[in-house]
Amino acid sequence: MISSFLPSIIVVLALSYSWPEANSFTTTLLTSSSRSTISYPSLYRHILCAAKPAKKNKKSKTSVGTGFGSKAVSTNDKVRSVSGHAGSGEKPLRIGANTFDAIRKDHGSxxxxxxxxxxxxxxxxxxxFVGKIAVRPGTAATAQQAALSQKxxxxxxxxxELRPQNLGGKYSTALELWLAPGDSEMDAVQNKPHTILIKVExxxxxxxxxxxxxxxxxxPEIYVGDEVEKGGLRIKRDPLTGKPIKPVFEVNQSM
Incomplete structure (x- = not known):
């Protein structure tokens, strides 16, 4: 009698260890909104905050190599990661944006x-210009550390997603990340001297x-309208010093 039940028991056990996790995570990220140095797009926030299926807790990982399909390794919750499968960039972007909003609300610009x-x-x-980072005061985080963890x-x-024409493909092998004072986009465009860029090392x-x-x-920065094709905000700087290379001008003057 016992031997007659063994095949059924083995099948049940096999199925219990091979049942795949459901994954309905999709990859809709970009949406239309306008740039503002003070407020942030409510429509974009709605998409980033959309409810996602509950998943098991996992350690943070980061990619080795380049691309969304790179091999993932543990980094003990120090890195906002991109790894593995198609659409893997959407979740860390959503978390990063929500965290930015929370820190900004509590501590200001x-x-x-x-x-x-x-x-x-x-x-x-x-x-x-590719967006903004926020750093929670009173912690081990600094601007450089914050940028490194999300680099x-x-x-x-x-x-x-943002500017493959100038930052993707053959141009991507030499990418660098630089920081400027918060909410200084318009001053940077006007080449004001305090908008010196600092390289993330x-x-x-x-x-x-x-x-x-x-x-x-x-x-993250989002392009709308003509920006999608022609590109959004960008500035000219000396790559050795991060300083403006053109004189200051007022907004009512031609660049």
Missing amino acids: ECTHDVYCYSPLDDEETFW RLIFEYAKR GTTSDLLEDFSVKDVGYN
């Missing part, structure tokens, strides 16, 4: 830094032991 992406293979003087995510978004191995990616956020 003083905790914010503008982010630019630069590829000398495309243009030796052009820096593209791969920002690069992948910039070169694949180092790797994720330089993150402090008590650093947590939960203390930093990233608000």
Whole structure:
């Protein structure tokens, strides 16, 4: 009698260990909105905050190599990662944007830094505005650490979604991340001297032991209308010093 039940028991056990996890995560990210140095797109926020299926807790991972399909390795909650499967960039972007909003709401613009992406293979003087980062005060996080922890995510978004014409493909192998004072986009366009860019140096191995990616956020830039084809905000800077290379001008003057 016992032997007659063994095949059924084995099948049941096999099925219990091979049942796949459901994954209904989709990849709708970009949407229309207008740029503002003070407020942020409510429609975009609605998409980023959309409810997702519950998943098991997993350690943070980051990619080795380049691209959304790169191999993932553990980084102990220090990096906002992009890894593995199609659409894997949407979740960390949503989390990064929500965290940015929360930090910004609690601590204001003083905790914010503008982010630019630069590829000398495309243009030796052009820096593209790709969004903002926020750093929670009173933690181990600094602007440089915040940028390092999200560097791969920002690069992948910039070169694949935001501006592949100038940051993707053959230009992506030399990408650099640079920081400017928070909410200084318009001053930077006018070449005002305080809008000096600072290069993000180092790797994720330089993150402090008590650093947590939960203390930093990233608000990605979004292109609308003609920006999608012609490109959005970009500035000219000396790649050695980060300083403006053109004189200051007022907004009512021609560039």
